[in-house]
Amino acid sequence: GAVVSQHPSRVICKSGTSVKIECRSLDFQATTMFWYRQFPKQSLMLMATSNEGSKATYEQGVEKDKFLINHASLTLSTLTVTSAHPEDSSFYICSAGGQGGGYTFGSGTRLTVV
Amino acid sequence: GNSVTQMEGPVTLSEEAFLTINCTYTATGYPSLFWYVQYPGEGLQLLLKATKADDKGSNKGFEATYRKETTSFHLEKGSVQVSDSAVYFCALSDSGGGSYIPTFGRGTSLIVHP
Numbered sequence: 001g002a003v004v005s006q007h008p009s010r011v012i013c014k015s016g017t018s019v020k021i022e023c024r025s026l027d028f029q030a031t032t033m034f035w036y037r038q039f040p041k042q043s044l045m046l047m048a049t050s051n052e053g054s055k056a057t058y059e060q061g062v063e064k065d066k067f068l069i070n071h072a073s074l075t076l077s078t079l080t081v082t083s084a085h086p087e088d089s090s091f092y093i094c095s096a097g098g099q100g101g102g103y104t105f106g107s108g109t110r111l112t113v114v
Numbered sequence: 115g116n117s118v119t120q121m122e123g124p125v126t127l128s129e130e131a132f133l134t135i136n137c138t139y140t141a142t143g144y145p146s147l148f149w150y151v152q153y154p155g156e157g158l159q160l161l162l163k164a165t166k167a168d169d170k171g172s173n174k175g176f177e178a179t180y181r182k183e184t185t186s187f188h189l190e191k192g193s194v195q196v197s198d199s200a201v202y203f204c205a206l207s208d209s210g211g212g213s214y215i216p217t218f219g220r221g222t223s224l225i226v227h228p
Binding site for chain 1: 150158220
């Protein structure tokens with residue numbers, strides 16, 4: 001079945017540095033990928049919709065300059081958290097697919113900013 | 115580990131029919147349970163949730179009851195509409211050592227005909 005590979009699964013970084021999270025569709029082409037964020041004991045929050053070859057569409061309240069999304073190919077989308085701060089610590093997850101109604105999620109990335 | 119199993123789709127119904135989408139889970143801890151909905155071309159949206167046994171989540175005519183004894187969280191609606199056509203995801207969020215990593219089902223596509 002469809003697989004979405006997300007890396008890294010866990011990352012710890014220092015405040016002020018940038019972190020890149022990759023999301024790859026391994027056996028299918030994904031023209032659209034979604035990026036979500038989840039806070040403890042809360043539901044997923046859609047951050048942005050990533051479209052191959054064009055600018056991402058960000059949800060209201062999400063800082064475009066802080067959360068840079070690039071979807072350079074049909075199999076790769078990246079989320080870069082720039083100048084990370086402790087409040088950016090969270091769980092980030094991507095998803096892709098939609099053919100026949102099935103969506104596949106990446107395994108998620110636990111970001112801790114210290 | 116944690117897992118979520120939901121019935122495979124697509125589920126095809128006529129308008130005003132009764133809907134049930136089954137969801138069962140396994141978890142190491144005491145999870146919160148969620149149903150998300152994804153309309154065509156959009157990201158996930160939280161539909162409803164329940165955080166403890168016997169809680170009933172409800173929204174937009176949809177309901178689901180947290181059944182700890184059967185480890186289930188089936189989604190129901192008494193009378194579906196064409197506008198309910200979407201993909202529905204069951205999910206759990208478990209403390210898992212404090213990380214609250216979410217686990218999703220694969221999604222069930224619902225198609226409602228006029």
